[in-house]
Amino acid sequence: MPRDATLEDVARxxxxxxxxxxxxxxGSTRQVGRALRERVEQAAAELGYTTNRxxxxxxxxxxxxxxxxxxxxxxxxxxxxANAVVRAAERHGLSVMVGTxxxxxxAEIGYVATLRxxxxxAIVLAGSRIADPRVTERLRKEIDxxxxxxxxxxxxxxxxxxxDTVVPDNRAGARALAVSLAELGHSRFAIxxxxxxLLTAVDRVTGFTEGLxxxxxxxxxxxxxxFDRDGGYAAAERLVALMSGEAGAEPIEGAEFPASxxxxxxxxxxxxxxxxxxxxxxxxxDVPGRVSVAGFDDIPTLRDLTPSLTTVRLPLAEMGxxxxxxxxxxxxxxxxxxxxxxVLRESTRPLP
Amino acid sequence: MPRDATLEDVARxxxxxxxxxxxxxxGSTRQVGRALRERVEQAAAELGYTTNRxxxxxxxxxxxxxxxxxxxxxxxxxxxxANAVVRAAERHGLSVMVGTxxxxxxAEIGYVATLRxxxxxAIVLAGSRIADPRVTERLRKEIDxxxxxxxxxxxxxxxxxxxDTVVPDNRAGARALAVSLAELGHSRFAIxxxxxxLLTAVDRVTGFTEGLxxxxxxxxxxxxxxFDRDGGYAAAERLVALMSGEAGAEPIEGAEFPASxxxxxxxxxxxxxxxxxxxxxxxxxDVPGRVSVAGFDDIPTLRDLTPSLTTVRLPLAEMGxxxxxxxxxxxxxxxxxxxxxxVLRESTRPLP
DNA sequence: CTGTTAGCGCCTTCAG
DNA sequence: CTGAAGGCGCTAACAG
Numbered sequence: 001m002p003r004d005a006t007l008e009d010v011a012r013x014x015x016x017x018x019x020x021x022x023x024x025x026x027g028s029t030r031q032v033g034r035a036l037r038e039r040v041e042q043a044a045a046e047l048g049y050t051t052n053r054x055x056x057x058x059x060x061x062x063x064x065x066x067x068x069x070x071x072x073x074x075x076x077x078x079x080x081x082a083n084a085v086v087r088a089a090e091r092h093g094l095s096v097m098v099g100t101x102x103x104x105x106x107a108e109i110g111y112v113a114t115l116r117x118x119x120x121x122a123i124v125l126a127g128s129r130i131a132d133p134r135v136t137e138r139l140r141k142e143i144d145x146x147x148x149x150x151x152x153x154x155x156x157x158x159x160x161x162x163x164d165t166v167v168p169d170n171r172a173g174a175r176a177l178a179v180s181l182a183e184l185g186h187s188r189f190a191i192x193x194x195x196x197x198l199l200t201a202v203d204r205v206t207g208f209t210e211g212l213x214x215x216x217x218x219x220x221x222x223x224x225x226x227f228d229r230d231g232g233y234a235a236a237e238r239l240v241a242l243m244s245g246e247a248g249a250e251p252i253e254g255a256e257f258p259a260s261x262x263x264x265x266x267x268x269x270x271x272x273x274x275x276x277x278x279x280x281x282x283x284x285x286d287v288p289g290r291v292s293v294a295g296f297d298d299i300p301t302l303r304d305l306t307p308s309l310t311t312v313r314l315p316l317a318e319m320g321x322x323x324x325x326x327x328x329x330x331x332x333x334x335x336x337x338x339x340x341x342x343v344l345r346e347s348t349r350p351l352p
Numbered sequence: 353m354p355r356d357a358t359l360e361d362v363a364r365x366x367x368x369x370x371x372x373x374x375x376x377x378x379g380s381t382r383q384v385g386r387a388l389r390e391r392v393e394q395a396a397a398e399l400g401y402t403t404n405r406x407x408x409x410x411x412x413x414x415x416x417x418x419x420x421x422x423x424x425x426x427x428x429x430x431x432x433x434a435n436a437v438v439r440a441a442e443r444h445g446l447s448v449m450v451g452t453x454x455x456x457x458x459a460e461i462g463y464v465a466t467l468r469x470x471x472x473x474a475i476v477l478a479g480s481r482i483a484d485p486r487v488t489e490r491l492r493k494e495i496d497x498x499x500x501x502x503x504x505x506x507x508x509x510x511x512x513x514x515x516d517t518v519v520p521d522n523r524a525g526a527r528a529l530a531v532s533l534a535e536l537g538h539s540r541f542a543i544x545x546x547x548x549x550l551l552t553a554v555d556r557v558t559g560f561t562e563g564l565x566x567x568x569x570x571x572x573x574x575x576x577x578x579f580d581r582d583g584g585y586a587a588a589e590r591l592v593a594l595m596s597g598e599a600g601a602e603p604i605e606g607a608e609f610p611a612s613x614x615x616x617x618x619x620x621x622x623x624x625x626x627x628x629x630x631x632x633x634x635x636x637x638d639v640p641g642r643v644s645v646a647g648f649d650d651i652p653t654l655r656d657l658t659p660s661l662t663t664v665r666l667p668l669a670e671m672g673x674x675x676x677x678x679x680x681x682x683x684x685x686x687x688x689x690x691x692x693x694x695v696l697r698e699s700t701r702p703l704p
Numbered sequence: 705c706t707g708t709t710a711g712c713g714c715c716t717t718c719a720g
Numbered sequence: 721c722t723g724a725a726g727g728c729g730c731t732a733a734c735a736g
Contacts, residue, residue: 004471004501006713017723022715033721048497053469054415055713057406058728065449073438076653079431086425086452095466097417097449100438114447117405119356145400149356229656278656301428304581304630306658358729369707374731385705407729410712708735713728720723 005047014043026051057119066094066327067115067123071103075228075271076299077316081126081156084320092328094121101127103198103227105135112142122152122327126320128200129158136160154327156319158199164326166319166338170200170296171207173312173340177266177294178211180342181310185351186264186292188257189220192235192276194227194268201227204268204296218256220266232267232275239265240283263291263351270295270302270311277305277347292348307346314340357399366395378403409471418446418679419467419475423455427580427623428651429668433478433508436672444680446473453479455550455579457487464494474504474679478672480552481510488512506679508671510551516678518671518690522552522648523559525664525692529618529646530563532694533662537703538616538644540609541572544587544628546579546620553579556620556648570608572618584624588631591617595637615643615703622647622654622663629657629699644700659698666692 011021016036024032024040032040043049057063066089070078082098089096097120099111108125115123123146129136140161143153147163159165181189191208194201205222212220221242225235241249242259252259267273273295280287287293287307295302298313319338325331363373368388376384376392384392395401409415418441422430434450441448449472451463460477467475475498481488492513495505499515511517533541543560546553557574564572573594577587593601594611604611619625625647632639639645639659647654650665671690677683 001502002500004713007715008713018714019716019723019725020721023722026714027716031721036722050465050469052410052471052713054406054409054471055728056715058404058410058730059713059715061728063406072435073425074428074432074435074652076426076428076431079428080426082450083424083426083452086450090451095449095451095470097447098434098438099442099447100435113402117402118447119404119406148354150353274656281658300426301653304626304657306633356729359731360729370730371708371732372706375706378730379732383705388706404729407712408731410714411729411731413712413731706736708733710731710733712731715726715728717726718724720721 004052005049006052007049009047010040010043010049013047014039016040025049026056061119063119063121064094065118065120066092066096066324067118067120068096068098069101069108069111069115069123069125069127070098071101071127073098073100076301077269077271077297078126080300080316081320084317085124085126085324088321088324092324103127105130105132105139109135109139109142112139112146116142116146116151120151122154124154124156124323124327125161126156126323128198129160131197131199131202152327152329154323156323158203166323166326168200168314168319168338169340170203171210173314173342174204174207174266174296175211175214176340176342177296177312178208179215180344181264181266181292181294181348182212182215182217184292184348187217188261188263189217190239190259190262190265191220191222192232192239192265192267192272193222193224194231194272196224198227201268208266221252221255221259221262223252227269227272229271229275232272233279234275235267235272236265236276236279237283240280240285264348265291265293267293267295270297270299270309273309273311274302274305277309288347288349294348298343310345310348311343312340313343314338356404357401358404359401361399362392362395362401365399366391368392377401378408415471415473416446417470417472418444418448418676419470419472420448420450421453421460421463421467421475421477421479422450423453423479425450425452428653429621429623429649430478432652432668433672436669437476437478437676440673440676444676455479457482457484457491461487461491461494464491464498468494468498468503472503474506476506476508476675476679477513478508478675480550481512483549483551483554504679504681506675508675510555518675518678520552520666520671520690521692522555523562525666525694526556526559526618526648527563527566528692528694529648529664530560531567532696533616533618533644533646533700534564534567534569536644536700539569540613540615541569542591542611542614542617543572543574544584544591544617544619544624545574545576546583546624548576550579553620560618573604573607573611573614575604579621579624581623581627584619584627585631586627587624588617588628589635592632592635592637616700617643617645619645619647622649622651622661625661625663626654626657640699640701646700650695662697662700663695664692665695666690
């Protein structure tokens with residue numbers, strides 16, 4: 001099996017030195033005589049030469065790879081972010097290496113280690129931090145180590161790792177959503193909270209609750225569960241059981257009002273909201289007739305739902321792009337959180 | 353700035369030779385004395401040593417990277433495939449480098465070249481081939497070159513590149529769908545065909561048309577357009593104009609029946625179907641009351657639409673996984689196309 | 705079992 | 721402007 005042509009092959013074929021071949025083919029400040037250059041270029045073409053990036057990276061001790069760590073590529077949230085990251089990286093001449101963690105913090109730490117081993121130029125970490133300070137600390141250590149030897153890193157999420165971070169303003173967004181919904185006339189809310197370990201989920205619950213309080217409304221019913229579509233489905237089913245006063249339904253502690261009075265449900269992300277809509281439909285609960293439903297993120301793929309989903313828009317693509325700029329040091333490090341915007345659609349209706 | 357610890361640093365610190373350090377830290381068949389091994393391991397830990405994969409790849413002339421090329425990561429089709437590819441690659445101890453082409457064949461060729469430059473171990477190309485034999489040939493050349501020097505490649509799509517391919521059976525799937533729909537009583541169809549340059553789109557149109565013919569039905573109305581959500585929206589809008597006999601509507605040539613008789617619309621992929629549903633809704637056309645709608649792919653994220661979408665299921669994750677196995681040579685090369693299955697849901701209704 | 709010694713493919717001073 | 725030579729970090733014979 002013929003091996004790849006090397007720079008040396010090219011140099012020999014062109015009758016020049018290795019250095020000259022290197023200069024015309026890969027050197028940035030090439031100052032090679034026209035004649036020689038052409039010979040080298042022709043030789044390279046004839047041999048089908050392609051720079052060996054691994055070798056180049058080694059020699060230059062600087063790779064052209066950007067590492068990206070996400071929870072789940074098939075989740076539209078990360079799909080959009082990843083897409084933007086890839087595009088932005090491309091503009092910097094970088095290739096992207098992705099890893100998925102499925103929300104396993106150990107996997108996240110492990111993947112950072114892998115990227116460090118590849119000596120990638122920069123790492124972008126996307127996704128909610130978790131509440132466990134021990135693993136956060138370990139991840140932080142891993143990143144510190146990467147940075148201490150010249151690596152660059154940026155984060156999308158909670159600013160807990162001491163690196164440049166794109167911070168989605170989950171709390172303010174959720175607060176604004178709560179206020180908007182209150183203005184629609186709702187006063188009895190339930191939140192499908194997601195897991196209490198996920199900071200993103202917690203921030204949204206907190207913000208929403210604050211918003212209700214500021215409107216003088218009672219605290220919402222809190223129904224936890226997984227952060228995905230099925231989690232939303234299950235949580236909504238439990239809510240339905242509660243609302244209809246079903247016998248076996250596990251009650252919610254500390255509730256300030258009976259579940260049957262709930263008129264509006266906030267799922268802490270769109271994917272969960274979709275699951276909730278499905279569950280409500282399956283149980284014959286009309287949306288928005290009987291209850292209104294709101295989500296968070298404004299996932300593009302989910303815009304065409306029926307009823308269309310009220311949500312809080314996050315500029316996902318913009319966030320991905322910005323993370324790359326931060327990681328590459330080509331963006332100001334102003335810590336302004338990613339702007340959010342409440343988008344009222346058909347899944348929430350005003351109460352008379 | 354402290355540089356990364358190298359193997360040599362570790363060896364020195366442990367008081368052993370480079371080779372020994374290498375053997376305990378990276379060698380597969382390590383046969384190193386217990387005492388020395390422990391000293392090396394401790395030294396490595398103290399120094400925070402991490403193998404430099406780039407150097408390792410160079411020395412071994414074998415990288416542990418798998419390259420993946422998709423059209424658009426934010427498209428749920430590719431998001432699911434990519435996710436599966438990443439997971440499967442991980443099981444092989446490979447990291448994944450992704451590139452997105454946005455259906456630009458030049459970009460696709462370019463990205464294969466990039467991956468070749470990285471000397472990745474294998475390349476997986478996902479996405480429809482296009483009808484242009486010239487670019488297909490160039491891509492094929494690029495892949496041949498990669499393979500000729502030991503690279504492995506696999507494809508998801510039409511088997512046109514001379515590499516192991518996972519072939520979704522678009523034609524048979526569409527044919528079966530047409531038959532099912534005919535059995536429901538429909539006889540006047542329109543197809544939102546997508547672009548005639550995309551082989552995937554063409555195959556589905558062909559299969560569907562064959563299915564209708566086999567049922568003794570007239571040829572469907574063909575409405576072309578882009579392969580994405582907005583393309584589906586626009587094409588459906590045109591159909592609506594046609595159906596309602598609107599003045600300015602550009603008629604469809606060769607139609608065997610008036611557009612107003614159409615009772616069923618087939619969008620050649622789910623994402624387009626979603627756009628079509630939105631357009632129909634926007635124009636007050638009831639689905640499935642006035643027209644039925646069917647898609648293709650069975651994208652998981654889209655399962656919770658209202659009305660739920662009739663479609664043809666493709667085992668997306670399985671296909672991604674299988675492509676990796678093919679690329680790694682760990683799967684039989686049986687050319688059985690990826691199985692399809694018609695899934696009838698609410699968006700299509702039987703006609704009396 | 706362990707150490708020595710060439711490379712892997714390319715870059716980059718340093719001379720000429 | 722061009723060539724020679726050492727080095728990037730690691731592996732893999734080949735000796736001991």
